[in-house]
Amino acid sequence: MLGLMQDRPLLVSSLIEYADTVHGDTEVISRCSDGMHRGTWRSTHKRARQLAKALLALGVKPGDRVASLAWNTHRHLELYYAVSGIGAVLHTVNPRLFPEQLTYIINHAEDTLLFYDAAFVPLVDKLKPELPTVKHFVMLADEAVTEKARPTHPYVSSYEALLAAQNDDYSWPDFDENTAAALCYTSGTTGNPKGVLYSHRSTVLHAMASCMKDVLGLSSQECVLLIVPMFHASGWGVPYSAAMAGAKLVLPGASLDGHSVCDLLNSESCTLSLGVPTVWLGLLGHLDKHPESKPKHLKRMLIGGSAAARTLISRLETELSVDVIHLWGMTEMSPVGTTSQRPRHWESMTREQQLDLKVKQGRIMWGVELKIVDDSGRTLPNDGQAFGVVKVRGPWITKRYFRSEGGDILDEGGWFATGDVATIDPFGYMQITDRAKDVIKSGGEWISSIDLENAALVHPAVQEAAVIGVAHPTWQERPLLLVICKPGQSTTRDELLQVLASKVAKWWLPDDILFVSELPHTATGKLNKLKLRELYQHHKLPT
Secondary structure, three states: OOOOOOOOOOOOHHHHHHHHHHHOOOEEEEEEOOEEEEEEHHHHHHHHHHHHHHHHHOOOOOOOEEEEEOOEOHHHHHHHHHHHHOOOEEEEOOOOOOHHHHHHHHHHHOOOEEEEOHHHHHHHHHHHHHOOOOOEEEEOOOHHHHHHHOOOOOOEEEHHHHHHOOOOOOOOOOOOOOOEEEEEEEOOOOOOOEEEEEEHHHHHHHHHHHOOOOOOOOOOOOEEEEOOOOOOHHHHHHHHHHHHHOOEEEEOEOOOOHHHHHHHHHHOOOOEEEEOHHHHHHHHHHHHHOHHHOOOOOOEEEEOOOOOOHHHHHHHHHHHOOEEEEEEEOHHHOOEEEEOOOOOOHHHOOHHHHHHHHOOOEEEOOOOEEEEEOOOOOEOOOOOOOEEEEEEEOOOOOOOOHHHOOOOOEOOOOOEEEEEEEEEOOOOOEEEEEEOOOEEEEOOEEEEHHHHHHHHOOOOOEEEEEEEEEEEOOOEEEEEEEEEEOOOOOOOHHHHHHHHHOOOOHHHOOOEEEEOOOOOEOOOOOEOHHHHHHHHOOOOOOO
């Protein structure tokens, strides 16, 4: 017997409609290259409807992929709703990737339009000849700013001009909630980045669960500063959950230094902010010099992307009088999976016991199933001692990559292996202890050790290369490259860096290069990364 409830599709457009209807006067603030933009959820909805009509006028059809190369601004937020709202797919592109990677993912997605910030004009100029599927280029700026780029970018349209040509007389269509809404490529795997294709249903469910108090705890009482880039796993879903909650949303643009972040926290009376540890280290550095600018309204700081050190959590809580909350997830999980929110027995714990929990990645949110398994796939106990590969499943977790890259990625029970290794304690708190793959996490972004090794092997004097992550006080990890030269040949650190600079993104470059006579191998002939990490765990990087 089936229930007798109405069946309405869960669509992304319902979020912005709700925010307009119930919280229309709540502000949406954006800092752009051309100044501050002060809008509301109502004006965001209005402009998103104008943009929807502009997209249709440009020939965008349901299922078409539309790329954005942009920082966190009101225009990027409008793209989130307009593109998905008409049944097309928003492809948020990470501008920090190397141009060859950007070319690959835009072509792999077969994007038909590319919207980009004015700051990325030189990058787009380099990419354009290699993007045969992109038919329209739109600068996220007004006509005056766009006109300045036209001598070298005669093909570009102005975003504001496109909107001005349309009114907002538009009604969002209904369609199947399993329709694709957004596409985000993850570089957390070896080889080429792989696309994670979110549906409307998965996005709305993730937003709903994220609003719960034990996850992001969003409400209409909050003012949220979203520092996490909107090209990074959909900005942890906040562009959607903030609309669902009716929270005031502050978008910082490209300026994420300590002074700029502190200025927004104070000027907009932000109560909650989300970012990677590097951002908060920058904020503390600014406050060390300017203690009088300490944020006055901030109550909670959510940290994810990479693990936050115990000292960082302690400093933030002590010096800023805030509650620091760890998040963990991944692009394949939409992305939030666990949070280290306060348990009920929190007040009976000592400060050190509280920190013991805060450094962990936390407990699962509703909707996420999580377990750890050994090499044979056997589920391990939640005793805080056993550690194994983390597997997850749920309604907003990917079942396969876009275009089936990588083949079948679920086991027979429908579980997805995250690549992380962790323990889970009796209270359900997970703590990441290692990664099954040797991918380096630096400042919340992934760096592939294999890709760096392959780039180093391009040099004719290099016989073998190995890359491992070494602890760094600011970036959590940075790459260390170990090289064996061919007999009778040699190279230098600077020569190798020059070769690597032509193959990988600048921020991927190793912080140190060591020339060695041998590298340890396993019985099967593979590089023994575990042994290398043991040998060089105390290596002091020059940075």
